[in-house]
Amino acid sequence: MLECLRHDAALVEAELDRLLPLPERGPRRRLQEAVRYAALGGGKRLRPFLLLQSARLFEVPDARALRTAAALEMLHCYSLVHDDLPAMDDSDLRRGRPTVHRAYDESTAVLVGDNLLTEAFAVLADPATHPDPALRCRLVAGLARAGGLGGMIGGQAIDLAAERAELELPGIEELQAFKTGALIVEACRAGAILGAAEEADTKALERYAQALGLAFQIVDDLLDAEGDATALGKPVGQDAAAGKATFVGHLGVEGARRRAEELVDRAKEALTPFGPPAETLRQTADFVLTRRA
Known part of the structure; x- marks a missing residue:
């Protein structure tokens, strides 16, 4: 499964590289360098991986799925840049690596996030993503x-x-369903949309993604409580230091x-309705549970 994740991450990296070219010269070049700094060269690419794997269940051509996956990752990267701001x-x-506002400056980081957000929708709206304009509208609306x-954004506000x-436990679950889970669910839903999936299959993938997204966040809380900043590539213990309610705080580490x-x-x-073709998605759930970074 890890080999599949690395393979698809490389495909997404190449697509992002192609979709975010550098201008030859001028003031925009520095901004686009910062955009590429934010979007390229790191991360597990879990959300685009889920989109690609979901789309493959319905034999969607990789070229279409990759554009959609890159758009999703642009929006995710924008959120990280803005989340990191002072x-x-x-x-x-x-x-x-240093966050974008540290490597560049705060105003550049704001513009980087703004650009990645708007570019994500430009990619989805382009006919190169899919020839059917109604389907492209569904992708745009879903990501929005x-x-x-x-x-x-609603989750970030909470x-x-x-x-x-x-917050009590139900409130924490609702927060994370918004903040973390929404893009994970959309990744699987978008793969189903690209594949013109039946409603029952789409709902099954949504149930998978909802459970996976919550598990992902719980493991994030565990890593924040027990993990190593060097291995994670980001600070640890911030939620506890800020006095925020977390799964670990309510349930304890073992709970x-x-x-x-x-x-x-x-x-x-x-994933039962999909049988053996969904094995990589099953292994992804196990990976989320055992990851250390």
């Missing part, structure tokens, strides 16, 4: 919902609110680990 999480490291107030410290295991089992069970 006004948000104030982080110095991301993927083992997943990245907006009803998804990632995360920044003073009430975050007082959080058991909850993640239950969710991974649920995710794999959701």
Whole structure:
């Protein structure tokens, strides 16, 4: 499974490299250098990997799936750049390197995020992504919902609110379903959209992704509590230092680990209708549970 993840990450990296070229000269060149710094050269590329693997269940050509996966990753990278800003999480490291506002400056980091966000929708709207304009509209609308107030941005708003410290377990699950889970669900949903999947198959992939996204965040909390900043490539212990409610804080380390295991089992069970072709997605759920970075 790790070899599949690396293979697809390389494909996505090449697609991002192609879609984010450098201008020859002028003031825009420095900005695009920073955009490429943010988008290239790091990360597991889990979300685009899930999109590619979901699309392959329905025999979608890789060329179409890769453009869609690259657009999704652009939006994810924009969120990381903005999350790291001093006004948000104030982080110095991301993927083992200085964050964009440290490597460049804060105003450049804001523009980098803005550019990646808007470019993601330009890629999806382009006929090169799919010849059917109605299908492209579904992809655009899906990514907008997943990245907006009803998804990632809504989750970030909850995360920044003073009430975050007082959240009980259901509130933490809702927060993470927005902040982390929405893009993971959209990755699998977009693969199904590209493949003109039946509604039942789309719903099965959504159930898989919902359980996987929550398990991913619980493991993130465990790594934040127990992990090593060098291995993770980012600071650890920030949530605890900020007094934020977390899965580990509510369930303890062992309780959080058991909850993640239950969710991974649920995710794999959701893939039953797809049989052997979904084996890589099953292995991905196991990888999420055992990852150390």
